[in-house]
Amino acid sequence: MSRILRVNMTDRTVQYEEVPEKYRFLGGRGLTSSIVYDEVDPTCHPLGPNNKLVFAPGIITGTNAPTSGRVSVGGKSPLTGGIKESNAGSGWPQSVAKLGIKAIIVEGYPKDGGWWGLHITKDGATFFPADEYAGRSLYEVYPLLFERFGKKVDICSIGVAGEMKMAMAGVCFNDAHGRPSRYSGRGGLGAVMGSKGLKFIIVDPEGGPGVQIANPDLFERGRKKMLEALRQHDITKPKGGLNTYGTAILVNILNEAGGYPTRNFREGRFEGAAATSGEAIFETNKRRLGKELYNHACHPGCVIQCSNTYYDEQGNEIVSCIEYESTWALGANCGIDNLDxxxxxxxxxxxIGLDTIETGGTLAVAMDAGLLPFGDWQGAIRLLDEEIRKGTPLGRILGNGAAFTGMAFGWHRVPGVKGQNMPAYEPRAIKGIGVTYATSTMGADHTAGYTIAPEILSVGGKADPRDVKKADLSRNFQITTAFIDSSGHCLFIAFAILDIPSGFEGLVEECAGVLGADWTADDAARIGKEIMEKELAFNRAAGFTKAHDRVPEFMKYEPLPPHNVVWDVPDEELDAVWW
Ligand code: SF4
Known part of the structure; x- marks a missing residue:
């Protein structure tokens, strides 16, 4: 029988609660958004006592379903002022699920200062003082925590950015090798965790009851269908696109399409794209290591395995991993073509504990506003290491994201929606993703409704990227995504299940098998829609109107090279998505 763990940071108490019937068939995003909708006042200050931070493994997380170690983190976002679900892959949610915990709700507000960690085992949850780890490098702290709590624990944390409650602070989870590198990055939920005085949640799954599977036959049937689809599809199969080149395989594709935002969304093509692409990562590693290096899983049980590790000339690790979004945000968007x-x-x-997308977007806005020249990677490193990390006045401006930085520098070219900077797809060149950016409940977020699949990749059908009639496409993607984000599967399974119908059946059967639900494919759409309705209701109560479902004005009058296109999707088309 799974339970909800409620953590009160006002008096530092914990309580296990039975899962209410209304949450029985929910997990991941469906559960975090429902709890936030039910328990958080939409008008509250995101960093005040009335916000809550909710963690939920997906429905099938903790089972042996492939590529299913995902966690949803939810709350009211300090970056957007709306509801937020930010998703990451790690062993951490698998460990939470194996302890029979369906969600962790962190609430209250610390009465006194100091930092605290929460240690969760099969015997319960206890607090420990964490001041000795505050203000320090996460790469330095994680090994100390593994030494103290054991090699088999999983760690959730904030870095110094979260301690300083910066709006671009993420929530960090360890990868399969113990690195502090898997982030629920978007929306500043690290700042919410910081506002609660909570530095770590350390989970030891040893001796836990495991995930109960109500209908093992149905689950197994679905699991096999999913596995087969992932092993077949060219993008997700072993040594396929993602396993070889990682998500950065998209760099050359988007660049070719003229939809690769460059120098703060001034151009759609970057002359340094090839040098900063997934292919460049693979070839550089091969040259430096003397062998081909395929990617690894960010958590146990991922069969796609898209996470790369990048090495220097001496064969020492520089970082793991370089995602498409990260190489773009800190590369092309800042005019930086140096992969190292x-x-x-x-x-x-x-x-430091930062979202790479918002960080790159912020640096790009600052560069555009004249703080640094585009391409100045030494200056960018200095801003992160000397200003943001140390919390100088400039660092605190930058640490609060692109919109805040644009305002501080009096700069109008801020490519965001609802306060969140756009990711690595140009909405002027690819209209459907622009419709998603504008209308998502999350602010500008490609994962909320990835219309790039049919618009650019010819996955799940074909759609003309310049066609402005994209309300239906975006809405359908947003609804389906809300269900996938609830399942516990990584969103990258979508490549396979959009093209292979039995994969989609498998997704529904896996979830229905765990929950003992009587679901068909239609239920996936129904559930996704119900999740969206709660998120939309929260945002409307928080003050969002149609006027917030818009892309920035400069995109309407600045033609984007090389195709010289402007944002020309009518407002009525945007309003047709949810209003
Ligand atoms: S596909 Fe990549 S991001 Fe997704 S779970 Fe696997 S390794 Fe992690």
Whole structure:
């Protein structure tokens, strides 16, 4: 029987609660968004006593379903002011699920100062003082924690950015090798964790009851279908696109399409794309290590295995991993074409506790506003290491994200929606993803409804990227994504299940098998829609209107090279998504 663990940071008490019937068939994003909707006042200050931080493994997380070690972290976002679900892959949610915990709700507000860690085992949850770890490098602290609590624990933490409650602070989880490198990065939830005085949640799964599977036959049938689909599809199969080149395989593809935002969204093509692509990572590693290096899993049981490790000339690790979004944010978007420097910048983000997308977007806005020249990677490293890490006045401006930085520098070219900077797809060149950015409950977020699949990759059908009629496409993707984010599967399974129908059946059967639900494919859409409705209701109560579902004005009048396109999706098309 799984339970909910409620953690009160006002009096530092914990309580295990039975799972209410209304949450029985929920997990991951469906559960975090439902709890936030039910328990958090939408008008509360995100860093005040009335916000809550909710962690939920997906429905099938902790089972042997492939590629299913995902966690949803939810709360009211200090970056957007709306509801937030930020998703990461790690062994951490698998350990939580194996202890029979369906969600962890962190609430209250510390009465006194100091930092605390929470240690969860099969015997319960206890606090420990964590002041000795505060203000330090996460790469330095994680080995100390593994030494203290045992090699088999999993760690959730914030870095110094979260301690300083910066709006681009992420929540960090260890990868399969113990690195502090897997992030629920978007939306500043690390700052919410910091506001609660909570530095770590350390989970030891030893002796836990494991995940109960209500209908093992159905689950197994679904698991096999999913596994087969992932092993077949060219993008997800072993030594396929993601396993060989990682997510950065997208760099050359988006660059070719003229949709690769460059120098703070001034151009759609970057002259340094090839040098900072997934292919470049693979070939550079091969040259430096003298052998081909395929990617690894960010958590036990991922069969796609898209996480790379990047090495220097001496064969020493620079960072793991360089994602598409990160090589873009800290590369093309800042005009930086030096892969070693990009690796170092990603390492710094991991070490300080920052979302790489918002960090790159912030540096790009600052560069555009004149703080640094585009391409100045030494200056970018200095801003992260000397200003943000140390919390100088400039560091605190930058640490609060691109919109805050744009305001501080009086700069109007801030490519964000609802306060969150856009990721690595240009909405002027690819309209559907722009519709998702504009209308997502999360602010500008590609993962909320990845229309790039049909618009650019010809996955799940084909859609003309310049066609402005994208309300239906974006809405359908957003609804389906809300279900996948609840399942516990990594979103990258979508490549396979969009093209292989039995893979989608497998997804539904795995979830129904664990829960003992009587679900069909139609239920996936129903559940996704219900999740979206709660998130939309929260945001409307928080003050969001149609006027917030818009891309920045400069995109309407600045043509984007090389295709010289502007944002021309009518407002009525945007309003047709949810209003
Ligand atoms: S596909 Fe990549 S990001 Fe997704 S779970 Fe596997 S290793 Fe992690």
């Amino acid at each position: 420097a990009i690796g170092k910048l990603i390492w710094l983000c991991n070490d």
